[in-house]
Amino acid sequence: MTPFTFNTTPSLRMGAGLARQLGEIVKPICGENILFVTDPGMVANGLVGPVVNTLRAAGLRVTIFDQVQADPPEAIILQAADMARHVSGVVGFGGGSSLDVAKLAALLAASGQPLAEAYGIGNAKGPRLPLVLVPTTSGTGSEVTPISIVTTGASEKMGVVSPLILPDVAVLDPELTLGLPAHVTAATGIDAMVHAIEAYASANPNNNPVSRALAVEALRLMGRVLQRAVDTPGNIEARSDMMLGSMLAGQAFANSPVAAVHALAYPIGGHYKVPHGLSNALVLPHVLRFNAEAAPLAYAELLPHVFPQVSDTGVGDAAVKFVEGMAALSRACGLPQNLRDVGIEKEALPMLACDAMNQTRLLVNNPRPVDEAAALAIYEAAW
Incomplete structure (x- = not known):
């Protein structure tokens, strides 16, 4: 057999309704001061409010960053990373773009590494903040991938590829995808x-x-x-x-x-x-x-x-x-x-x-x- 390496998220939790327990899941991992990374669509469709309420009900202080765009540009990553420097952990909530931004915010906030130096395979430097990812679509698999894709310049995409950006826990609740168009x-x-x-x-x-x-x-x-x-x-x-x-x-x-x-x-x-x-x-x-x-x-x-x-x-x-x-x-x-x-x-x-x-x-x-x-x-x- 040819030698190989297999890395994945160390802990997965899946079940309908699990998002209602998110506060209990997040607190022992991320501490009590959380950056919640999502996008305006998630806020508008009403998914963010109840989930943030469960975090606050568990005694967590929650700062919301809801400016994620599809195919996120570098500026969005850097804004989220700046906010993450003042918290103890990061929760990513949404589609692949929100999860990718959350990964890099957690990495850059703790490591201080410039984003430009992290691009490529194995170039990211640790440490990173504690990180929990909660997907709301069934598509990217970003909750278990060591990859974040960033739009650089007008149209080109580059990736940060490193096991460092795998989250501590991925929480998969299929109820969050009900009613997707x-x-x-x-x-x-x-x-x-x-x-x-x-x-x-x-x-x-x-x-x-x-x-x-x-x-x-x-x-x-x-x-x-x-x-x-x-x-x-x-x-x-x-x-x-x-x-x-x-x-x-x-x-x-x-x-x-x-x-x-x-x-x-x-x-x-x-x-x-x-x-x-x-x-x-x-x-x-x-x-x-x-x-x-x-x-x-x-x-x-x-x-x-x-x-x-x-x-x-x-x-x-x-x-x-x-x-x-x-x-x-x-x-x-x-x-x-x-x-x-x-x-x-x-x-x-x-x-x-x-x-x-x-x-x-x-x-x-x-x-x-x-x-x-x-x-x-x-x-x-x-x-």
Whole structure:
């Protein structure tokens, strides 16, 4: 067996209604003076108020930072870190962007390290403040990943990758995802499935049996319930399976990193502010088709776990049917299918292809090499 490393969040707590016990969970970990990191949407939809009340009822002093933006820019990270210098611990509450900001606020406040020096793999310096993460979508898996993504400049994304930013505890309450709009459920769900697919097929030398097993279970769970979660937003069983699947996929790709789907999705989000999950969904089938021509085995192996009702005649056929099944699932969930549907002009495709080449951290993990010409062809197919 090839040597590998597997890191994950040391403690996970999952259960419907667990957010109502958040004060009891947070206090022994974070102390009595908390920075609560979230976004304006969470405040507006009424989720923040009751949760903050549970923290205060446990005797905690809570300062709220609710200015997180999607694809957070450096300025937001630095604002949150400045506020975190005056507290004993940090709670991140929301989607992936809020959790990513909370991770870096906890790191930068305690370490004093400049953000610019933390970018890359293994460059972050400790210590960090105590940290609890509470996801409210089933998509990014950020609660179990040692990764925070930051928008630098106008559109480029960079990552801080270090086990230091794994939280002390992740609290998963599927009730927090009840009633999410269908398009958000669909896009975040496809995003989570992409995490598992790319982790399973990753060419990274740390691709390992633990990550692959987690990816398979994540896809088995989410493949059978994603459309149900989209169509019946109050279905707690479907929401629970999606939240568990998203977390398992996060553990998988945290250790067997993602590849070209994410590399090609990032410029779409950076330039056109398309949500991350939807950006992934738009390029997913086209990247998978490109990969399946040269490396079909991984996708063939995944077919019976995600689409057990589909028969095949061999590895090549199974890989094709897996790719088409994922494309059909995206369509059935009501997501846009083409780049032009989200306002991207055909003339912009060469620029996107050029920018995708900056994502070397991800492209090296793809099972088939992707150069700029290949990236352009994938974008053209997606357009």
